[in-house]
Amino acid sequence: MANRVTIVDAMAGDRTIRRFRLRVRGVVQGVGFRPFAFALARKMGLSGFVLNDNAGVLIEVEGFGADAFARAVKTDAPPLSRIDTIEAHEIDTNGLTGFEIRESVGGKSATRIGADAATCRDCLDELFDPESRFFHYPFVNCTHCGPRLTITRRLPYDRAQTSMAGFVMCPACRADYENPLNRRFHAEPVACPACGPKLSHSVAEIAQAIRAGQIIALKGIGGFHLLCDAENENAIATLRRRKARDEKPFAVMLRDVAAAHRFAEITDAETALLESPAHPVVLAASQGNLPHGIAPGLTRVGVMLAYAPVHHLLLAALEEGSNVPVLVATSANPGGEPLVASNEDAHRRLSGIADLIVTHDRDIVVRADDSVMQIVAQAPAYLRRARGYVPEPVDLGSDGPSVIALGSDLKNTICVTRGREAYLSQHIGGLDNAEAIRFQRETVAHLCSILDVTPDYAACDLHPDFRSVRLAEGLDLPLIRVQHHVAHIAAVVAEHHLAGPVTGLALDGHGYGPGGTIWGGERIDLDGADWTHKGGLRPLPLAGGDKAAREPWRMGIGALYQAGREDLARALFASHPMAEKLISLFGLGMRVGLTSSMGRLFDAAAAIAGVRLVQHYEGQAAMEFEAMVTAPEVLADGYSLTGGQLDFMPLLIHLAENHVTVAESANLFHGTLIAGLAEWIAATRSPLDQGRVVLSGGCIMNRVLAEGLVNRLEAQGLTVFLPRAAPANDGGIALGQVAFARHVIEKHKLHSEEIETCA
Incomplete structure (x- = not known):
């Protein structure tokens, strides 16, 4: 989403002592924003305070040069932050000295939590530094990296609102957490071997099992992976047989881009994606030296870099001499079911697949598969949008009522709007089993809760037999039914802020057309809430x-x-x-x-x-x-x-x-x-x-x-x-449904009509 930073009441510099109140909105909680503001104010010799609240971050600064503070906030913000707006207003001075970080303030949420981020360079250095208390600790993190969405129950983003609430910080971690000049200041998942989560098995045991050709179920950030040696053809064949995954390609995980070059021809654009904080799976041209069983019949392979500390530790443990270890890393789920995220589910659902199930005692609140991306027409495009990108919203360009869309029955996602933002959920999958339907309902409840919204309207597909449609019908909200291919086009129109008529081409497997026809290759003109099928x-x-x-x-x-x-x-x-x-x-x-x-x-x-x-x-x-x-x-x-x-x-x-x-x-x-x-x-x-x-x-x-x-x-x-903010496939349908529904709502309001259903 493009930032739209505005500074209200522009401040002219002078040598007068002045005080300003700054409201910063966007992804500004859980990313080190308060210690950043603290250090910046100290550096500039300003007094005041900073705190988290339901709307984002609130800052007051006073002193000489306070007018320059907002500009520095805009240009020098922490790397994981995403600033949407900065509103700055001059207020009366109060003469207090010193700058402090105050307790968070609750209330109805208007802010958002950041996405999970791969282990940063500083934490990696500590992970392999024998002098660090985080040496070989598989849960090391700081404000620049680590879990965010997947451990958060509600906002504001504070430790008590996450699955870290039950871990009492040791004195060393408490000191880091309370030191505004430490990069772990208010890093909510902060922990060390003395006080934090623990793996059920040692990294050495996991590595030994991999070398023996076994299948490992490993609990990570957003769920469990199934891992095996990607150069062991027997292990790959065993994994396929047990998972009932005959030929669908597997992704592989490596330590870094240099290692990945051994197996794939990676472009600069693909490198940038691989090394981004999200660390998605990226499709790249295969070197042809992986076993046929990795991606049968295909010339590209899904490559992913280690993104959690335990991945780095495992790959390091497997490295011997000049050997560059490469692992199959695929979602841990029995065929067709959603990702396994809890320890109990892992033992219940994965015992017939994995030889070794490795858990830990930090709960995953929100399960999220790995995102999958490729470069198309010189820019990134999603095949699956999940960990690392959710819940980053899509800016719709204008405010409107809150709409919840239930998506399609294939590659399901749901979408909820709040103001001008559309929050597309992580990939849920096909709604063809009880586990998937439970996952969808769980996602609806959590997304509405974390956004603190109660939707005014619902949107769904036209198909009368879709399970997603039945859930939408059960929400007891005014319901807008959106034709499948119109939704595909509307999603792209929304993310690119296209006003007025566009020529659309929707090409897919199938979608419910008027009168029950089976569409899938359609020319559609779209203009807001009006569309015409051109052939x-x-x-x-x-x-x-x-x-x-x-x-x-x-x-x-x-x-x-x-x-x-x-x-x-x-x-x-x-x-x-x-x-x-x-x-x-x-x-x-x-x-x-x-x-x-x-x-x-x-x-x-x-x-x-x-x-x-x-x-x-x-x-x-x-x-x-x-x-x-x-x-x-x-x-x-x-x-x-x-x-x-x-x-x-x-x-x-x-x-x-x-x-x-x-x-x-x-x-x-x-x-x-x-x-x-x-x-x-x-x-x-x-x-x-x-x-x-x-x-x-x-x-x-x-x-x-x-x-x-x-x-x-x-x-x-x-x-x-082209679709950039959401997948081109049915994973983007929910975004199109909310966008089209808001046009329908606006059109009906203009004509004082009651909304019943719209195709």
Whole structure:
């Protein structure tokens, strides 16, 4: 979120003793702001005080040069702080001397807590310094690093409001905590071996188990990881079997970027992401020297640097001579269930997966998976937004009522607005089991509590059978139903503060369209609360319903049969035992649903090209198809555009008829797709959109597609906006729902209408 720093009542410098009251809003609690203000005031010879309260940080300063204090606060703030506004007003002097840090003041919260941050350089030095009392202590932290959101029950952010409340500080930690000149001053998680949390097993025991090829469940910052040696193929195979994760890629963890270069080709932009305080998983080009079982069929690998002290200790313990240890580090959860965060859940849910379960006695209040990111069109983009970034809000640009949105049933997140800010939750996941639904309800309660808001309205998807919709219906609030693909586009419009009409393209797996249609490749014009569907991809048969999303061969046969090329369907899929039966059913007039989904078009093309007939995880065929692209090519006459409908059937038939290699198919498919979509946008653009094009939906996570489209559209003189503040997939839907809902509310207020439901 871009800072919007304003200083009210600008202060002109002079040699008069003056007093100013400063209200600082943003991420200013738990980041060392009070000791920073204390040291700055002391340095400038000013008297006064600083304290935390429900609105952020309140400072009063008095003396010569007090007018310069606010400017220094703005320019020199602590590294983890995020200042939204500084309001400075001159008040009467009181003649008191000295500067103090006062007790926090409670009340209705208008501030926010920062995200969890990776171990800082100073703490790392202490972690490996035999002279430090924090030597080899796996919970070392300070105001510049460590857990924040994941240990916080409520605001203001004080130790008593966190899961550190039960740990009584020893005299040494108390001295650090109370010393305004120490970087641990009011670092709420501060602790040492004498008084703080402890691991259930030593780092040496964990390292020994890793070397023996065992699977470890290790409790960290936002939950448990499952760890194993990433160069041990047997250990990787065991982890896949026990976790029921056949081929979905694993992320790997290393000590630093220098170590990561051994396994991945990391760009400067990717390095900046890896080393940021969030330390997300970053997709980078693989060097090809990790076992096949890490990321089967893919050319990129998810790389993550150690971000908790215990990670650093474990990797150091595993290092021998010139050996650079690399660990598989994946979310600890049985297949399809949310992340395990409590000790009790770990023993109950992970005992069949892990050989060793390592816990500690600091509770995780808010579970949060690792964030996953990539660089797209020269800038970071989320695949999953969670630890390290949540709860940083998205600035909506204007105030409005509080809206809670319940998102989608896949890759679920929820979103709550407060004033001009939208707080998107951490990744929750698919709402297809009781644990996930419990996690969603837990997230709703905690986010509303920590923001101290009671929503005025709720927003949800149009789909009548979504579990998220049923939860929204049960909130007893005025409910605004938002069409799925409108929400995708509205999320991007909101984060970029685009006012007025835009041309939108939403490309994903599926979404509920009007009348129960199954959309997924849609051209939509959006202007506030008004939207117009300008067309979609040619619908393809969805043989088997949801099965078609797991079995691309069904999409391939359906597309070719629809084109009248039963002969090609038989020839290409002759080896599949069910192919002839499906073709026969089509011949008997079997009625199937139709979908305009871009995701299903990818599946059909991947099946026809021989990439994959059955998927073991969502998007596998499309991801493997993307990984085979070397240089996209455009097939002449590979698509047609009639009215608002874009048809890639000529491309599919070409791939089926010409027996090109899989790599050639990948190049032709991606290149032709990009050309067709760009022409579609040009042909259906509104003259009122000011040349602004918004791209969203899960398929925009395909980097070849996204960057190819951006390049083509910008060459046409258009300005392209991609999702940056939230994932392009359904993880960003809740943001779009709240943004669109607030436009609906405003429109209805202007027309004095009662809100019932809006599509």
